[in-house]
Amino acid sequence: MSSFKAIGLAAALLASSASAQTFQRLGACPTLGCVFPPDQADFLAGQFFDIRLEVHAPKNGSEAIGLPPDEKFTFTLAKGDEEPKPVTDFFGIEDAEVESWTFSWFEDLFARDAKQSTVVDVRAKAYRRLALYEPGEYTATLNYNNGSSTKATWLVRDLAEERKAKNIILFIGDGMTTNMITAARLIGHKSVNGKYQSKMQMDKFPVLGHQMTHSIDSFITDSANSASALYSGHKSSVNCLGVYADSSKSPFDDPKVETIAEIFHRLTGGHVGIVSTAFLADATPAGLTAHTRSRNEYGHVVDTFLNGVTNYTWTKWDGPDVLFGGGAEYFYSPALGGISYKNRTYYDEFAKRGYQVLQNRTSLMSAPNDERALGIFAVNNMAKWLDRNVYRDNLNQSLSPAGDKKPALDQPGLKDMTLKAIDILAERSGDKGWFLMSEAASIDKMMHVLDYDRALGELLELDDTIKATVNKLNETDTLKETLILVTADHGHGFDVMGSVDQRYLAAQNTDRKKRDAIGTYQNSGQSQYQNTGNLTYTDSNFPKTWDPRYTLFQGLMADPDRRENWAVHKDGPRKPAVEAEEDDYVVNPKDGKDGILLNGTLPVENDQGVHSLTDVPVFAMGPCQELFGGVYNSVDIFFSMAECFGLGRGTPPAETY
Amino acid sequence: MSSFKAIGLAAALLASSASAQTFQRLGACPTLGCVFPPDQADFLAGQFFDIRLEVHAPKNGSEAIGLPPDEKFTFTLAKGDEEPKPVTDFFGIEDAEVESWTFSWFEDLFARDAKQSTVVDVRAKAYRRLALYEPGEYTATLNYNNGSSTKATWLVRDLAEERKAKNIILFIGDGMTTNMITAARLIGHKSVNGKYQSKMQMDKFPVLGHQMTHSIDSFITDSANSASALYSGHKSSVNCLGVYADSSKSPFDDPKVETIAEIFHRLTGGHVGIVSTAFLADATPAGLTAHTRSRNEYGHVVDTFLNGVTNYTWTKWDGPDVLFGGGAEYFYSPALGGISYKNRTYYDEFAKRGYQVLQNRTSLMSAPNDERALGIFAVNNMAKWLDRNVYRDNLNQSLSPAGDKKPALDQPGLKDMTLKAIDILAERSGDKGWFLMSEAASIDKMMHVLDYDRALGELLELDDTIKATVNKLNETDTLKETLILVTADHGHGFDVMGSVDQRYLAAQNTDRKKRDAIGTYQNSGQSQYQNTGNLTYTDSNFPKTWDPRYTLFQGLMADPDRRENWAVHKDGPRKPAVEAEEDDYVVNPKDGKDGILLNGTLPVENDQGVHSLTDVPVFAMGPCQELFGGVYNSVDIFFSMAECFGLGRGTPPAETY
Known part of the structure; x- marks a missing residue:
């Protein structure tokens, strides 16, 4: 996750100046005409997405042109060398209403110090839940201001529709770098004369890759943006979940892109599991179902796990089979201090929809495998491996998932949650297969607070979980039909x-x-x-x-x-x-x-470290493992997973689930 | 390279207390009986090596046993489950003389501060230029002190003798990490909306691996030790080139292991090239031919390039085809201020042996390809890409390779040297093939002095060199018979x-x-x-x-x-x-x-940064590329190169070159 401070800062800017971004008027829009998805966007054939168009008229500042924004802008699409068509013709849709708003931003730090904001007047339109089915290149053109135009080249990738893996498990070590793996190996495995006597499970994976984690408009990413890139194939801006960031005030109207979980479930009826040691509303789990510019809309995120997107027509979604992690405060009753969406008790909401509700390791281990399961094991983030296994006194805090202020002493670890998730997914999915995301969230959280030991403990727990997963799949003879990926969403220096x-x-x-x-x-x-x-x-x-x-x-390093x-x-x-x-x-x-x-180097408003640039490793084993070797962009992970599941669709599908 | 300061410290310890190592009596020898090669050593079948045995009797300190060292120690070898044989029988050699010496060391920092050294009395033997031909496990046993024994398990790897690559080029980005590659990409390649518009050549390599760089007896390595691991398949101690460190005073009597360059040349008559932007006596180029515990024996190192090992019978060696780099002060006449081995003028020594001697880029570019070439282009390390291409005024220093105190304005870059080396090797080697090591040395040197820009410039020059190399090999239709590897010897945080x-x-x-x-x-x-x-x-x-x-x-980070x-x-x-x-x-x-x-974190005697732990990347393209995927030990690179060249020998070879 991003540092709490960075979130605080972003929130403060949002409050004071609409959606201001320091140094950029609007990410991925260097001109005064904005097209989202922007230039260079890639799509899976048949993937749902929204289009957002904006015309900007800065009222002051370095870009001021002394004109109101053009309301009569037009937008065309052309496949390959074909004639451009108006977007309404291209998709056979009605035209959208013109929306208008203003936002303000600071052009640099001097402007911020002087409180000299630049105000931008905007006219905009949005077209929602579209899809491109034919592979190939498309040119999207926004014409505005009487002769200006913004062109975006889009590519629908040509991927075979053949399914090669029944299941995919995506392990995310949040913030995990090669450097950290090296350090964890050093403390967790014995070496004699320069030769390790045991191996990390990751080290045994046959295929290794590196993925570039940067954002669309900044070279350092947060976990929301990077999770969205991994899940949707679209890079976006810091704090975005499953959307491109527009400049409007609402965090819920930004142009959406469909995620691997949504597409897999919609097209195949496959089952989905979400496991994290973080509070579940946190970015990495949230990115699978939430679509909002603001990762801080935690209550909303929890609602999307169960109900999907409800403010627009979107992928039909009826909840994952498994949702295990922390963050009880978004689930229990406001009467107990819960801070849930619309004051609902989400334990009840999930139960009403057929979920068994689990609140400790004991109940998790004995839960039946044929029912959907919500497992919430602590308020906030779950306890760390080091505290659960070595310094257990630290568990004595008022973090019981029931909201009763008792300690949460009986918490499962990532291994317990992941193995149980596989049991339930395997039992319930039948021949439809499953997709599981399992996150070791506190590698990142502990690196943020410079608690290297706890971070490395979490990394070793992740590796132990992967090892147990490989063994379980082997025992149940499902290893060869399951693609296992291990990667990260960004690094720390x-x-x-x-x-x-x-x-x-x-x-x-x-x-x-x-x-x-x-x-x-x-x-x-x-x-x-x-x-x-x-x-x-x-x-x-x-x-x-x-x-x-x-x-x-x-x-x-910072x-x-x-x-x-x-x-x-x-x-x-x-x-x-x-x-x-x-x-x-x-x-x-x-x-x-x-x-x-x-002395630190970060601005003094920071109480913790920040993310870094480095490419992060990808370990792959199973069907399609060959797609994950070498060096590539984070979004390629989405496309390779989609290819392995055979999710591209050259024509609109007859049946959806 | 290691920091100058670390070298200084090591040298000081050597001077004051024989071969003292802080915190370890002798690396890879935790008991009082030492066997080198030590436990866990792996060998290529037919690779030459020396055996060193030592029995230690600490006279004071925590291990003092109040006895003189046993002079009557015995040493046996057993293949698999066979009966152990005395080493003399096993190899059919004469017994060695007992040597004796003492050395002293500090048991910890408190002892160092108090100048309380521990003195160790030693009895030792050495057996030289041996080889094991039969693949499999061997047990080496030193019996000493009337019942004590030290056992070492050795493994001769079972590798096919079939040659799969005609040529191998090993690019070493000294100190280069994945993090640095990510940073170099960011400044050297343009990105639009999160998509790079051009690729690093490394990023295009089909196979990616990670190698663990640690030493045999410390988890941080220097470049001597790590180069030796890459070249010989044997990890050793900091500052060692092609030997295991024993405790004797002489830096030239330590037990040697044969390198890839030596084996390749001896067994196949293949041609060898050595290129570096460092002074050529520096560790990474030196490791191919030198065998000494002290990388600081620069003059000696330069002599080994031409003459190989001369104090013991060893691999016959008559010089590489190509030797390009800096470090003129070890080549020109002492009358001009040269500091060469035995006061020789090595320009003349090389010329006498048929080398053309090149001292600037112009003569390099026009040199004939059918003669061996020594190219020395500057005193000390060569100029950096940033100074050669952007801030050229910085070339105005008295670094002419002639030793005439003029500036070295006409220096080639790594690309010039590497392409010319390939021309010469290709022309001269005929059907015997060639091995080239090309080092971007100043990635490391500039990271040491925190000059990030220069370091990244060197990294981009390395990538540009790799790109030009791939193109050249493609044009000459030799790409498919050449294995190209790109890796590093260690990282910086x-x-x-x-x-x-x-x-x-x-x-x-x-x-x-x-x-x-x-x-x-x-x-x-x-x-x-x-x-x-x-x-x-x-x-x-x-x-x-x-x-x-x-x-x-x-x-x-340090x-x-x-x-x-x-x-x-x-x-x-x-x-x-x-x-x-x-x-x-x-x-x-x-x-x-x-x-x-x-404020720094390093001991205040440091004027620069230090190496780090992280695994470093390996990029592979060409025959045997599949051997370099995943995560492995640095020594595995030697074995995989040897396998690709088919250098294992199950029986003593009839012909050697």
């Missing part, structure tokens, strides 16, 4: 550079002397997480100790102010910075005992 | 997290306010390196400007003290820190104008 002698660090009196505790190159030595300690678990590949004398010299001691945080997830005055964060005086004081 | 508004940064008065110049997530915006500027080159995919208003918010302004360094490679007093580096007051002051 993380790496390990050596070791830290905790005893020496604590014994020095000055920060400059403390730095001598760090050992690089030959002095990094060997990992002490496996060579000392006696922790054991039913899961095999985790550290034998989390507080060896020599810990990892690791970190993020930080708030903090004190680093590179030691495990035994009292629960780390809080590196605290607010000194409004939007001004300084070192948390309670954090990083005996450590080194370090 | 680098990433990009957003953008920096240079104008805003300079206009603020306090560091805390300057941090507001940084834009993350949606405020990272789009890359300005392609969207502004009008720089053009004959090479296509480089930035159009290097100093846009919005630069990259990028960095390393640093000396420095001032960051995230702007290009127009006056030449960056120098982030200066020595305030001995071994105490502080911010360089001349660096980072208008930037933010940041």
